[in-house]
């Protein structure tokens with residue numbers, strides 16, 4: 483995870499991303515997920531869309547995408563970037579699943595806040611984007627606990643997990659789809675299924 487405070491544009495796979503102040507800048511974890519998610523088709527819910535980078539890639543591949551973020555600036559950024567790229571995405575401001583009650587999705591994806599708290603994230607929007615709770619795992623565990631109600635039978639959840647998180651137990655089946663190593667952390671794109 484890297485943090486910047488500038489507006490900028492990046493273009494990958496013909497998708498142009500404009501990022502905004504107070505919105506998580508796409509970083510190694512974002513690319514890992516955008517590039518290595520398998521080629522599934524159907525309805526997808528992204529929790530924590532940030533700039534929209536992952537949702538846009540999924541929409542470009544023909545998925546029906548709903549993107550949720552708790553940060554209003556991220557919601558605006560995802561809406562802006564989907565319009566700029568001519569990709570239709572439903573974008574909602576919400577805490578986790580609170581705005582999709584009674585709906586089910588074939589796939590749920592999330593590059594979660596996964597770091598333990600640190601003083602360096604003094605901006606509230608950026609700490610919301612990167613801090614996953616006291617051990618870095620609390621956000622992920624909450625999402626995995628609640629996700630069952632929003633996933634179709636045989637659906638999958640894809641998440642980024644980092645070596646900087648504490649190890650945790652889960653009753654989901656867990657499979658590493660892709661791993662990347664950096665000098666400061668190991669990132670895994672993980673599939674959870676029943």
Ligand SMILES: C[S@@+](CC[C@H](N)C(=O)[O-])C[C@H]1O[C@@H](n2cnc3c(N)ncnc32)[C@H](O)[C@@H]1O
Pocket residue numbers: 506507508509511512529530531532533534535536550551552553556576577578593594595610611612
């Ligand atoms: C690590 S960033 C990932 C952003 C983007 N998906 C990416 O990969 O570049 C995590 C995102 O989760 C959002 N978030 C944090 N807590 C949330 C919550 N309770 N409900 C929804 N979104 C949340 C943050 O605002 C942030 O945009």
